[in-house]
Amino acid sequence: MSRVVITEFMDEPAVARLRAAHDVLYDPKLVDDAVRLHAEAASADVLIVRNRTQVRGELLASMKRCRVVGRLGVGLDNIDVPGCEARGMRVIPAAGANALSVAEYVIGTAMLLLRGAYQSTADVAAGRWPRPALSNGREVGGRTLGLIGFGSIGQLTARLAQGLGMRVMAYDAMLDADHPAYAASGVSPAGLDALIAQADVISLHVPLVDSTRGLFGAGRIAAMKRGAVLVNTARGGIVDELAVAEALRSGHLGGAALDVFDAEPLAAAPHFTGCPNLVLTPHIAGVTAESNERVSSLIADKVLEALNG
Ligand code: NAD
Numbered sequence: 680m681s682r683v684v685i686t687e688f689m690d691e692p693a694v695a696r697l698r699a700a701h702d703v704l705y706d707p708k709l710v711d712d713a714v715r716l717h718a719e720a721a722s723a724d725v726l727i728v729r730n731r732t733q734v735r736g737e738l739l740a741s742m743k744r745c746r747v748v749g750r751l752g753v754g755l756d757n758i759d760v761p762g763c764e765a766r767g768m769r770v771i772p773a774a775g776a777n778a779l780s781v782a783e784y785v786i787g788t789a790m791l792l793l794r795g796a797y798q799s800t801a802d803v804a805a806g807r808w809p810r811p812a813l814s815n816g817r818e819v820g821g822r823t824l825g826l827i828g829f830g831s832i833g834q835l836t837a838r839l840a841q842g843l844g845m846r847v848m849a850y851d852a853m854l855d856a857d858h859p860a861y862a863a864s865g866v867s868p869a870g871l872d873a874l875i876a877q878a879d880v881i882s883l884h885v886p887l888v889d890s891t892r893g894l895f896g897a898g899r900i901a902a903m904k905r906g907a908v909l910v911n912t913a914r915g916g917i918v919d920e921l922a923v924a925e926a927l928r929s930g931h932l933g934g935a936a937l938d939v940f941d942a943e944p945l946a947a948a949p950h951f952t953g954c955p956n957l958v959l960t961p962h963i964a965g966v967t968a969e970s971n972e973r974v975s976s977l978i979a980d981k982v983l984e985a986l987n988g
Pocket of ligand 1: 827833852
Protein backbone atom coordinates (compact mmCIF):
# COMPACT_ATOMS: atom_id res chain seq x y z
CA MET A 680 0.00 0.00 0.00
CA SER A 681 1.44 3.37 -1.01
CA ARG A 682 0.83 6.79 0.54
CA VAL A 683 -0.93 9.21 -1.82
CA VAL A 684 -1.11 12.87 -0.77
CA ILE A 685 -3.56 15.12 -2.65
CA THR A 686 -2.95 18.81 -1.98
CA GLU A 687 -5.75 20.49 -4.00
CA PHE A 688 -9.32 19.67 -5.01
CA MET A 689 -10.02 16.41 -6.82
CA ASP A 690 -13.29 14.77 -7.83
CA GLU A 691 -14.48 12.56 -4.93
CA PRO A 692 -15.18 9.33 -6.90
CA ALA A 693 -11.59 9.40 -8.21
CA VAL A 694 -10.28 9.95 -4.68
CA ALA A 695 -12.41 6.99 -3.52
CA ARG A 696 -10.86 4.73 -6.18
CA LEU A 697 -7.38 5.64 -4.97
CA ARG A 698 -8.49 5.13 -1.36
CA ALA A 699 -9.71 1.61 -2.10
CA ALA A 700 -6.15 0.53 -2.89
CA HIS A 701 -3.89 2.97 -1.05
CA ASP A 702 -3.39 5.11 2.04
CA VAL A 703 -4.77 8.46 0.83
CA LEU A 704 -4.57 11.89 2.46
CA TYR A 705 -7.02 14.16 0.60
CA ASP A 706 -6.92 17.72 1.89
CA PRO A 707 -7.74 20.37 -0.72
CA LYS A 708 -6.55 23.05 1.75
CA LEU A 709 -3.11 21.49 2.23
CA VAL A 710 -1.69 23.81 -0.44
CA ASP A 711 -2.40 26.78 1.85
CA ASP A 712 -0.45 25.44 4.85
CA ALA A 713 3.25 25.32 3.94
CA VAL A 714 4.39 23.59 7.15
CA ARG A 715 1.86 20.74 6.91
CA LEU A 716 2.34 20.51 3.15
CA HIS A 717 6.07 19.89 3.58
CA ALA A 718 5.51 17.37 6.37
CA GLU A 719 2.89 15.39 4.41
CA ALA A 720 4.85 15.55 1.13
CA ALA A 721 7.85 14.03 2.93
CA SER A 722 5.85 10.85 3.58
CA ALA A 723 4.22 10.66 0.13
CA ASP A 724 4.94 7.99 -2.47
CA VAL A 725 2.63 9.94 -4.79
CA LEU A 726 1.86 13.66 -4.69
CA ILE A 727 -1.21 14.88 -6.61
CA VAL A 728 -1.48 18.65 -7.23
CA ARG A 729 -3.32 21.19 -9.37
CA ASN A 730 -1.67 24.46 -10.41
CA ARG A 731 -1.16 26.13 -7.03
CA THR A 732 1.23 23.69 -5.32
CA GLN A 733 4.77 24.71 -6.30
CA VAL A 734 6.63 21.42 -6.67
CA ARG A 735 10.15 22.78 -6.59
CA GLY A 736 12.89 23.99 -4.20
CA GLU A 737 12.39 23.03 -0.56
CA LEU A 738 9.15 21.14 -1.16
CA LEU A 739 10.76 19.00 -3.85
CA ALA A 740 13.82 18.41 -1.65
CA SER A 741 11.53 17.15 1.14
CA MET A 742 9.84 14.58 -1.15
CA LYS A 743 12.34 11.81 -0.44
CA ARG A 744 9.96 8.87 -1.01
CA CYS A 745 7.97 10.25 -3.92
CA ARG A 746 7.88 8.31 -7.19
CA VAL A 747 4.98 9.98 -9.00
CA VAL A 748 3.70 13.56 -9.24
CA GLY A 749 0.18 13.72 -10.71
CA ARG A 750 -0.97 17.07 -12.13
CA LEU A 751 -4.75 17.61 -12.18
CA GLY A 752 -4.65 19.65 -15.38
CA VAL A 753 -2.08 20.61 -17.99
CA GLY A 754 0.63 23.26 -17.87
CA LEU A 755 3.62 22.18 -15.82
CA ASP A 756 4.93 25.64 -14.93
CA ASN A 757 4.33 24.97 -11.19
CA ILE A 758 6.48 21.85 -11.30
CA ASP A 759 10.26 21.61 -11.64
CA VAL A 760 10.03 18.73 -14.11
CA PRO A 761 13.80 18.23 -14.64
CA GLY A 762 14.26 18.35 -10.83
CA CYS A 763 11.55 15.70 -10.35
CA GLU A 764 13.00 13.49 -13.06
CA ALA A 765 16.52 13.83 -11.64
CA ARG A 766 15.11 12.42 -8.36
CA GLY A 767 13.49 9.50 -10.20
CA MET A 768 9.91 10.84 -10.09
CA ARG A 769 7.49 10.55 -12.99
CA VAL A 770 5.42 13.66 -13.69
CA ILE A 771 1.97 12.85 -15.10
CA PRO A 772 -0.27 15.64 -16.49
CA ALA A 773 -3.94 15.15 -17.45
CA ALA A 774 -3.16 15.87 -21.10
CA GLY A 775 -6.22 16.87 -23.13
CA ALA A 776 -8.72 16.15 -20.34
CA ASN A 777 -9.81 19.78 -19.87
CA ALA A 778 -9.36 20.89 -23.49
CA LEU A 779 -13.09 21.04 -24.30
CA SER A 780 -13.82 23.26 -21.29
CA VAL A 781 -11.13 25.72 -22.36
CA ALA A 782 -12.19 25.65 -26.02
CA GLU A 783 -15.82 26.40 -25.08
CA TYR A 784 -14.68 29.27 -22.86
CA VAL A 785 -12.70 30.76 -25.76
CA ILE A 786 -15.58 30.58 -28.21
CA GLY A 787 -18.16 31.74 -25.66
CA THR A 788 -16.21 34.78 -24.54
CA ALA A 789 -15.14 35.67 -28.10
CA MET A 790 -18.76 35.67 -29.28
CA LEU A 791 -19.95 37.90 -26.45
CA LEU A 792 -16.95 40.23 -26.71
CA LEU A 793 -17.52 40.76 -30.45
CA ARG A 794 -21.04 41.88 -29.56
CA GLY A 795 -19.73 44.27 -26.91
CA ALA A 796 -21.86 42.50 -24.35
CA TYR A 797 -19.53 43.01 -21.41
CA GLN A 798 -19.54 46.74 -22.05
CA SER A 799 -23.23 47.14 -21.33
CA THR A 800 -23.81 45.31 -18.05
CA ALA A 801 -23.34 48.31 -15.77
CA ASP A 802 -25.24 50.62 -18.17
CA VAL A 803 -28.26 48.34 -18.49
CA ALA A 804 -28.40 47.79 -14.73
CA ALA A 805 -28.32 51.54 -14.22
CA GLY A 806 -31.17 52.09 -16.70
CA ARG A 807 -29.03 53.76 -19.38
CA TRP A 808 -30.03 51.36 -22.22
CA PRO A 809 -26.99 51.80 -24.57
CA ARG A 810 -28.65 50.20 -27.60
CA PRO A 811 -27.38 52.64 -30.27
CA ALA A 812 -23.76 52.35 -29.10
CA LEU A 813 -23.93 48.54 -29.19
CA SER A 814 -25.81 48.09 -32.44
CA ASN A 815 -22.67 47.45 -34.45
CA GLY A 816 -21.73 44.12 -32.80
CA ARG A 817 -20.05 41.56 -35.00
CA GLU A 818 -20.84 37.92 -35.89
CA VAL A 819 -18.08 35.31 -35.55
CA GLY A 820 -19.17 33.62 -38.80
CA GLY A 821 -16.78 34.63 -41.60
CA ARG A 822 -14.26 36.15 -39.18
CA THR A 823 -10.71 34.91 -38.63
CA LEU A 824 -9.57 33.17 -35.46
CA GLY A 825 -5.82 33.19 -34.84
CA LEU A 826 -4.54 30.49 -32.49
CA ILE A 827 -1.14 30.81 -30.90
CA GLY A 828 -0.26 27.23 -29.95
CA PHE A 829 -1.86 24.36 -31.86
CA GLY A 830 -1.83 21.50 -29.32
CA SER A 831 -4.82 19.81 -27.66
CA ILE A 832 -6.72 22.99 -26.79
CA GLY A 833 -5.79 24.89 -29.94
CA GLN A 834 -6.98 22.05 -32.16
CA LEU A 835 -10.29 21.61 -30.35
CA THR A 836 -10.92 25.36 -30.37
CA ALA A 837 -10.31 25.32 -34.13
CA ARG A 838 -12.99 22.66 -34.62
CA LEU A 839 -15.59 24.57 -32.61
CA ALA A 840 -14.75 27.79 -34.46
CA GLN A 841 -14.99 26.12 -37.87
CA GLY A 842 -18.41 24.81 -36.88
CA LEU A 843 -19.46 28.43 -36.49
CA GLY A 844 -18.10 29.37 -39.92
CA MET A 845 -14.85 30.94 -38.77
CA ARG A 846 -11.65 30.77 -40.79
CA VAL A 847 -8.85 29.52 -38.53
CA MET A 848 -5.13 30.14 -38.72
CA ALA A 849 -2.54 28.93 -36.21
CA TYR A 850 1.04 29.62 -35.21
CA ASP A 851 2.94 26.94 -33.32
CA ALA A 852 6.70 27.31 -32.84
CA MET A 853 7.16 23.54 -32.56
CA LEU A 854 5.14 22.44 -35.61
CA ASP A 855 6.38 22.71 -39.21
CA ALA A 856 3.91 24.17 -41.69
CA ASP A 857 3.51 20.74 -43.32
CA HIS A 858 2.61 19.05 -40.01
CA PRO A 859 -0.37 16.72 -40.64
CA ALA A 860 -2.38 18.40 -37.84
CA TYR A 861 -2.90 21.40 -40.14
CA ALA A 862 -4.03 19.52 -43.24
CA ALA A 863 -6.21 17.18 -41.16
CA SER A 864 -8.07 20.09 -39.59
CA GLY A 865 -8.20 22.55 -42.48
CA VAL A 866 -6.38 25.15 -40.40
CA SER A 867 -3.84 27.41 -42.14
CA PRO A 868 -0.37 27.47 -40.59
CA ALA A 869 0.89 31.04 -40.24
CA GLY A 870 3.85 33.06 -39.05
CA LEU A 871 3.21 34.95 -35.83
CA ASP A 872 3.27 38.41 -37.45
CA ALA A 873 0.91 37.41 -40.26
CA LEU A 874 -1.52 35.85 -37.79
CA ILE A 875 -1.52 38.93 -35.58
CA ALA A 876 -2.13 41.21 -38.57
CA GLN A 877 -5.07 39.18 -39.93
CA ALA A 878 -7.00 37.74 -36.98
CA ASP A 879 -10.24 39.22 -35.63
CA VAL A 880 -9.92 37.04 -32.52
CA ILE A 881 -6.59 35.90 -31.09
CA SER A 882 -6.44 33.12 -28.51
CA LEU A 883 -3.32 31.84 -26.75
CA HIS A 884 -2.68 28.13 -26.12
CA VAL A 885 1.02 27.80 -25.39
CA PRO A 886 2.73 26.68 -22.17
CA LEU A 887 4.51 29.24 -20.00
CA VAL A 888 8.19 28.59 -20.72
CA ASP A 889 11.16 30.91 -21.28
CA SER A 890 10.34 31.33 -24.98
CA THR A 891 6.68 32.31 -24.34
CA ARG A 892 7.17 34.57 -21.30
CA GLY A 893 6.20 38.08 -22.41
CA LEU A 894 5.26 36.79 -25.89
CA PHE A 895 2.25 39.08 -26.13
CA GLY A 896 3.27 42.57 -25.02
CA ALA A 897 2.37 46.12 -26.05
CA GLY A 898 4.09 45.82 -29.45
CA ARG A 899 2.18 42.72 -30.53
CA ILE A 900 -1.09 44.08 -29.18
CA ALA A 901 -0.52 47.28 -31.18
CA ALA A 902 0.03 45.12 -34.29
CA MET A 903 -3.43 43.52 -33.90
CA LYS A 904 -6.28 44.75 -36.09
CA ARG A 905 -8.15 47.67 -34.56
CA GLY A 906 -11.21 46.31 -32.74
CA ALA A 907 -9.88 42.73 -32.58
CA VAL A 908 -10.47 40.61 -29.49
CA LEU A 909 -7.83 38.88 -27.34
CA VAL A 910 -8.48 35.80 -25.19
CA ASN A 911 -5.84 34.48 -22.79
CA THR A 912 -6.47 31.17 -21.07
CA ALA A 913 -2.82 30.05 -21.31
CA ARG A 914 -0.79 31.64 -18.52
CA GLY A 915 -0.54 35.16 -17.11
CA GLY A 916 3.16 35.70 -17.80
CA ILE A 917 2.56 35.29 -21.53
CA VAL A 918 0.36 38.39 -21.98
CA ASP A 919 1.14 41.86 -20.60
CA GLU A 920 -1.90 42.74 -18.45
CA LEU A 921 -1.11 46.46 -18.36
CA ALA A 922 -0.79 46.61 -22.14
CA VAL A 923 -4.18 44.87 -22.49
CA ALA A 924 -5.80 47.39 -20.13
CA GLU A 925 -4.29 50.33 -22.03
CA ALA A 926 -5.31 48.98 -25.43
CA LEU A 927 -8.90 48.46 -24.22
CA ARG A 928 -9.04 52.00 -22.86
CA SER A 929 -7.62 53.49 -26.07
CA GLY A 930 -10.17 51.53 -28.13
CA HIS A 931 -7.48 49.70 -30.12
CA LEU A 932 -8.57 46.36 -28.64
CA GLY A 933 -12.27 45.65 -29.12
CA GLY A 934 -12.44 43.34 -26.11
CA ALA A 935 -10.43 40.93 -24.00
CA ALA A 936 -10.98 37.89 -21.81
CA LEU A 937 -8.30 37.06 -19.26
CA ASP A 938 -8.59 33.87 -17.22
CA VAL A 939 -4.98 33.75 -16.02
CA PHE A 940 -2.76 36.40 -14.43
CA ASP A 941 0.86 37.17 -13.60
CA ALA A 942 0.13 36.52 -9.93
CA GLU A 943 -2.77 34.31 -8.81
CA PRO A 944 -5.00 34.93 -7.00
CA LEU A 945 -5.06 38.38 -8.60
CA ALA A 946 -4.78 41.03 -5.88
CA ALA A 947 -6.52 44.39 -6.30
CA ALA A 948 -5.85 45.38 -9.91
CA PRO A 949 -6.62 49.08 -10.42
CA HIS A 950 -5.29 48.86 -13.99
CA PHE A 951 -8.44 46.93 -14.92
CA THR A 952 -10.93 49.23 -13.20
CA GLY A 953 -13.30 50.75 -15.73
CA CYS A 954 -11.79 48.92 -18.74
CA PRO A 955 -14.47 48.50 -21.41
CA ASN A 956 -15.54 45.08 -22.71
CA LEU A 957 -13.26 43.08 -20.42
CA VAL A 958 -13.98 39.62 -19.00
CA LEU A 959 -11.91 38.60 -15.98
CA THR A 960 -12.29 35.07 -14.59
CA PRO A 961 -10.37 33.33 -11.78
CA HIS A 962 -8.51 30.63 -13.75
CA ILE A 963 -11.62 28.59 -14.48
CA ALA A 964 -11.50 28.18 -18.26
CA GLY A 965 -10.44 24.56 -17.89
CA VAL A 966 -12.47 23.82 -14.76
CA THR A 967 -16.02 22.56 -15.19
CA ALA A 968 -17.94 19.73 -13.54
CA GLU A 969 -17.23 17.54 -16.58
CA SER A 970 -13.54 18.37 -16.92
CA ASN A 971 -12.98 17.95 -13.19
CA GLU A 972 -14.39 14.45 -13.47
CA ARG A 973 -12.31 13.61 -16.58
CA VAL A 974 -9.08 15.13 -15.22
CA SER A 975 -9.44 13.43 -11.81
CA SER A 976 -10.40 10.08 -13.31
CA LEU A 977 -7.46 10.16 -15.74
CA ILE A 978 -4.97 10.98 -12.98
CA ALA A 979 -6.41 8.27 -10.70
CA ASP A 980 -6.06 5.73 -13.56
CA LYS A 981 -2.49 6.75 -14.32
CA VAL A 982 -1.42 6.80 -10.68
CA LEU A 983 -2.94 3.34 -10.06
CA GLU A 984 -1.21 2.06 -13.21
CA ALA A 985 2.15 3.56 -12.16
CA LEU A 986 1.88 2.07 -8.66
CA ASN A 987 0.97 -1.37 -10.03
CA GLY A 988 3.65 -1.34 -12.72
P1 NAD B 1 -0.43 21.15 -25.49
O1 NAD B 1 0.90 20.74 -24.95
O2 NAD B 1 -1.33 20.12 -26.07
O3 NAD B 1 -0.21 22.28 -26.61
C1 NAD B 1 0.69 23.34 -26.45
C2 NAD B 1 1.19 23.73 -27.83
O4 NAD B 1 2.02 24.88 -27.69
C3 NAD B 1 2.05 22.63 -28.49
O5 NAD B 1 1.53 22.32 -29.77
C4 NAD B 1 3.43 23.24 -28.57
O6 NAD B 1 4.11 22.84 -29.76
C5 NAD B 1 3.10 24.72 -28.61
N1 NAD B 1 4.20 25.58 -28.21
C6 NAD B 1 5.15 25.35 -27.28
N2 NAD B 1 5.98 26.42 -27.20
C7 NAD B 1 5.54 27.32 -28.10
C8 NAD B 1 5.98 28.62 -28.50
N3 NAD B 1 7.08 29.15 -27.97
N4 NAD B 1 5.26 29.27 -29.44
C9 NAD B 1 4.17 28.71 -30.02
N5 NAD B 1 3.72 27.47 -29.71
C10 NAD B 1 4.41 26.78 -28.75
O7 NAD B 1 -1.15 21.93 -24.31
P2 NAD B 1 -2.70 22.31 -24.20
O8 NAD B 1 -3.42 21.22 -23.49
O9 NAD B 1 -3.19 22.77 -25.51
O10 NAD B 1 -2.60 23.54 -23.17
C11 NAD B 1 -1.93 24.75 -23.51
C12 NAD B 1 -1.73 25.59 -22.27
O11 NAD B 1 -3.00 26.06 -21.81
C13 NAD B 1 -1.18 24.81 -21.07
O12 NAD B 1 0.25 24.77 -21.09
C14 NAD B 1 -1.68 25.61 -19.88
O13 NAD B 1 -0.73 26.59 -19.52
C15 NAD B 1 -2.93 26.31 -20.41
N6 NAD B 1 -4.18 25.78 -19.80
C16 NAD B 1 -4.96 26.64 -19.07
C17 NAD B 1 -6.16 26.20 -18.50
C18 NAD B 1 -7.06 27.13 -17.74
O14 NAD B 1 -7.91 26.68 -16.96
N7 NAD B 1 -6.95 28.43 -17.92
C19 NAD B 1 -6.53 24.84 -18.66
C20 NAD B 1 -5.73 24.01 -19.41
C21 NAD B 1 -4.55 24.49 -19.97
